[in-house]
Amino acid sequence: MNCEEMSAHLIDLLQGELPPDLLAATRQHLQACPCCTALQMSFMGVRALVHRSMETPLTAAERAQLAETVLSAISLEDPGVGARPDPMTRPR
Amino acid sequence: MLQEPEGRQPMNLASLEARADDRALLRAVQGGDREAFARLVELHSARAYSVGMSMLRNEQDARDIVQQTFLNVWRSIADFRGEASLASWIGRIATNNALMRLRTRRRKPEEPLPELGPDRPEHPVVDWAPIADKLHENAELGLQIQRAVAELPEPYRLVVVMADYQEMSMREIADALEISVPNVKTRLHRARLALRQALLDYVHGRA
Structure with missing residues (x-):
């Protein structure tokens, strides 16, 4: 396997989708090629950083407001569904 | 290693x-x-x-x-x-x-995929070393990557969000975007190169 072929398989390798029959060849290439190893490590770093940095933190107040907005929309659409049972009409 | x-x-x-x-x-x-x-x-x-x-x-x-x-x-x-x-x-x-x-x-048909740079980095070995140690400790890098993702052209941004944040498979992304799996891989590869370069620019003080 050369660097160009390795490059084509790098995405599959990082996504855990590389066909098993290619795993040994890619490992062998990576052990021998510092350039592709560096590229693989940098992609792993980028991927991990994206994964943990994309979540936009919302304050408790923002989350509560969103929940209220959603519940209001649901009530408008289907007022009966999901309402808490009225204790006066709950079957005994 | x-x-x-x-x-x-x-x-x-x-x-x-x-x-x-x-x-x-x-x-x-x-x-x-x-x-x-x-x-x-x-x-x-x-x-x-x-x-x-x-x-x-x-x-x-x-x-x-x-x-x-x-x-x-x-x-x-x-x-x-x-x-x-x-x-x-x-x-x-x-x-x-x-x-x-x-x-x-989107009112007009999808445009051709915009170019993002070369498909191979010029100096993959020497460039990444300074950033590797900072990945786990520097919160500012998180903000930089958010900005870099936001600045990616839409076709690239979408695959990054779906693959790296949502952890969707290549097939799931291809189906969702109505493109081929090889096209998803090309976009993801180029997007990661661009994000990698954006981080390097930041670390080297060029951003």
């Missing part, structure tokens, strides 16, 4: 506990408990909002995505069997809603 690819992450104790909490919450919501549903929205709205923001880059659109997503969740929660985590399921619904909004926003 050669490192194993990350692939899907193994579950740790916290994620197992989160799943157990999810199951209890799910049972309550499926039983029609409105307070439990409000709790579910509070727990998972950040995920839906983040998907909306990263794909649409507009705060009001992201809020609309949250609302639409949880309406969808409410309507279909009775059928949810828990094969995926609630967070993942909600994230997928948010992704689909954001994609639908993008399609209605």
Whole structure:
């Protein structure tokens, strides 16, 4: 396997989708090629950083407001569904 | 040192506990408990909002995505069997809603894929070393990557969000975007090179 072929398989390798029959060849290439190893490590770093940095933190107040907005929309659409049972009409 | 690819992450104790909490919450919501549903929205709205923001880059659109997503969740929660985590399921619904909004926003046919630079880095060995040690300790890098993702042209941004944040498979992304799997891989490869370069520029003080 050369660097160009390795490059084509790098995405599959990082996504855990590389066909098993290619795993040994890619490992062998990576052990021998510092350039592709560096590229693989940098992609792993980028991927991990994206994964943990994309979540936009919302304050408790923002989350509560969103929940209220959603519940209001649901009530408008289907007022009966999901309402808490009225204790006066709950079957005994 | 050669490192194993990350692939899907193994579950740790916290994620197992989160799943157990999810199951209890799910049972309550499926039983029609409105307070439990409000709790579910509070727990998972950040995920839906983040998907909306990263794909649409507009705060009001992201809020609309949250609302639409949880309406969808409410309507279909009775059928949810828990094969995926609630967070993942909600994230997928948010992704689909954001994609639908993008399609209605788009008035002209899709343009050719914009160029992002060479498909191989010029100096892969020497360039990455200074950044590797900072990945786990520098919160500013997180902000830099958010900005860099936001600045990617839409075709690239979408695959990054779906692959790296939503952890969707190449086939799932291809189906969602109605493109081929090789096209998804090309976009992801180029996008990661561009993000890598943006981080290097930041670390080297050129950004």
